[in-house]
Amino acid sequence: MGKVIVITSGKGGVGKTTSTANLGTALAMIGKTVVVVDADVGLRNLDVVMGLESRVVYTSMDVIEKRCDLDKALVKDRRVEDLMLLAASQRNRKDDIKPEQMQEVCEKLKEEYDFVLVDSPAGIEQGFRNAAAGADEAIIITTPDVSAIRDADRIIGLLQHQGIDSINLIINRLSPTLVKKGNMISKNDVLDILNIDLLGVVPEDTGVIASTNRGVPLVHNDGSPGAEAYIRIARRMTGQRVPIPEMRDDNFFSNILNWFSRNK
Amino acid sequence: MENSIVKLRGYKDGLHLIINPKVSLPEIETAIHELLGEMNQPLAGTSIHIDMRPPIFTSEDLSNLETHLTEKYDLVVSGVNVFDEKNESPILAAPATHSISQSLAADNHPDLEHAQIVHQTIRSGQTTSCLAGSMIVYGDVNPGGEVVAAGDIIVLGTLRGNAHAGAHGRLTSVIIAMELVPLQLQIGTYVNRPPVGQKPRGYPEIARVGAEDIIIVEEFIKF
Numbered sequence: 185m186g187k188v189i190v191i192t193s194g195k196g197g198v199g200k201t202t203s204t205a206n207l208g209t210a211l212a213m214i215g216k217t218v219v220v221v222d223a224d225v226g227l228r229n230l231d232v233v234m235g236l237e238s239r240v241v242y243t244s245m246d247v248i249e250k251r252c253d254l255d256k257a258l259v260k261d262r263r264v265e266d267l268m269l270l271a272a273s274q275r276n277r278k279d280d281i282k283p284e285q286m287q288e289v290c291e292k293l294k295e296e297y298d299f300v301l302v303d304s305p306a307g308i309e310q311g312f313r314n315a316a317a318g319a320d321e322a323i324i325i326t327t328p329d330v331s332a333i334r335d336a337d338r339i340i341g342l343l344q345h346q347g348i349d350s351i352n353l354i355i356n357r358l359s360p361t362l363v364k365k366g367n368m369i370s371k372n373d374v375l376d377i378l379n380i381d382l383l384g385v386v387p388e389d390t391g392v393i394a395s396t397n398r399g400v401p402l403v404h405n406d407g408s409p410g411a412e413a414y415i416r417i418a419r420r421m422t423g424q425r426v427p428i429p430e431m432r433d434d435n436f437f438s439n440i441l442n443w444f445s446r447n448k
Numbered sequence: 449m450e451n452s453i454v455k456l457r458g459y460k461d462g463l464h465l466i467i468n469p470k471v472s473l474p475e476i477e478t479a480i481h482e483l484l485g486e487m488n489q490p491l492a493g494t495s496i497h498i499d500m501r502p503p504i505f506t507s508e509d510l511s512n513l514e515t516h517l518t519e520k521y522d523l524v525v526s527g528v529n530v531f532d533e534k535n536e537s538p539i540l541a542a543p544a545t546h547s548i549s550q551s552l553a554a555d556n557h558p559d560l561e562h563a564q565i566v567h568q569t570i571r572s573g574q575t576t577s578c579l580a581g582s583m584i585v586y587g588d589v590n591p592g593g594e595v596v597a598a599g600d601i602i603v604l605g606t607l608r609g610n611a612h613a614g615a616h617g618r619l620t621s622v623i624i625a626m627e628l629v630p631l632q633l634q635i636g637t638y639v640n641r642p643p644v645g646q647k648p649r650g651y652p653e654i655a656r657v658g659a660e661d662i663i664i665v666e667e668f669i670k671f
Contacts, residue, residue, distance in 0.1 A: 334572050334591060334592055335572075337571045337572040337590050337591070337592065337593075338571060338572040338573045338592065340571055341571035341572065341573055341574050342573075344568075344571075376606075377588075377590060377591075377608070379569050379587075379588060
């Protein structure tokens with residue numbers, strides 16, 4: 185029996201879908217069986233980010249309306265063992281699905297897979313409620329800026345109200361250089377406000393844009409700072425003790441950037 | 449018609465019963481009877497402040513007077529203010545007075561009969577309220593979160609959101625937090641907004657209504 189984890193944030197554009205794709209892939213690389221579920225009905229993206237768009241035939245809507253079996257709707261990611269995608273319907277709206285129906289799908293999936301990662305849409309309305317309906321745990325994604333943190337705080341309150349106790353935080357797109365200059369909220373300040381356990385910190389990594397556009401999650405490219413962060417987070421999710429490294433900003437490249445910005 | 453022993457005046461925060469403390473308690477009670485007997489409107493249930501110049505009554509006399517006002521006229525005494533000799537305006541909740549009105553109110557005031565304790569962080573979009581007494585939060589109040597209480601508000605964490613103490617108009621209510629960096633504070637009908645970009649100071653602070661009817665914030669040392 186696995187567990188259902190909803191990946192959510194409140195605010196849009198902070199990296200929910202990117203994180204779902206990367207964590208799903210990284211968990212599968214470690215040897216876990218994983219399904220990533222797109223809950224963003226009407227605005228689906230997870231299939232695109234994972235490069236599986238052309239192979240989606242059936243969606244969760246087809247499963248719910250009994251047009252096909254659950255197993256048949258799962259798209260297999262051929263690059264790694266035991267990684268499946270359940271896509272969202274693009275033709276429907278978020279209120280076409282009820283929380284109970286989503287919960288039923290998640291219950292069935294966690295009987296067979298170790299991890300069911302549900303990619304939540306932005307917002308706190310029906311789409312979010314559907315995504316969180318079947319969740320045992322939650323991962324909150326936030327970027328270190330006030331609006332994302334405010335929305336994350338709101339979402340944490342709603343999840344706690346729903347009875348989800350295990351809520352962990354990923355701080356995405358942290359730039360140590362900007363924190364040092366005082367232009368970005370630091371990791372500790374974010375934790376101070378949100379007051380939940382930190383699962384990991386993903387540094388700002390320009391490689392994400394290219395990997396998203398190519399449909400190849402970052403974790404397939406060894407060595408990039410973002411990929412390494414996601415792999416560490418995935419290992420923590422499986423119960424391994426992996427320390428969260430303090431970020432350095434004293435590399436050659438950022439120093440050159442600093443030099444240019446100072447002399448503008 | 450002018451009564452030299454007791455006067456009734458309406459201020460922004462409600463009715464004030466102004467008492468000449470140089471006469472004995474029975475005389476004051478008779479004067480109150482005459483004054484309130486003349487009123488056409490019944491005052492039952494109204495909250496009232498007691499204002500007086502020094503010499504101040506003993507707390508026993510004060511509580512007898514409060515009991516008298518409560519039992520005979522059904523008035524709610526919401527605070528005791530002491531006029532300064534020189535200054536004609538009442539020093540609301542000035543340090544010397546503050547402790548008197550606190551200890552008296554604790555005995556009689558219905559707003560202070562209960563305290564509600566919350567064992568969680570109040571997050572954005574959440575409101576927690578205690579309209580029958582004071583509120584104690586074992587956690588933070590985050591931006592967008594709100595705590596409302598008829599009495600005092602004590603946050604054993606960082607207050608970053610909104611707090612409204614004395615929600616029924618009790619101006620002696622206070623707001624205390626281990627770190628006080630709120631978006632907005634409200635005591636009774638008074639609102640205070642700290643300067644933008646204020647950083648936590650690293651020590652507990654208390655907010656209360658001070659002289660000139662503004663909310664003042666200072667280091668909290670003890671009651």
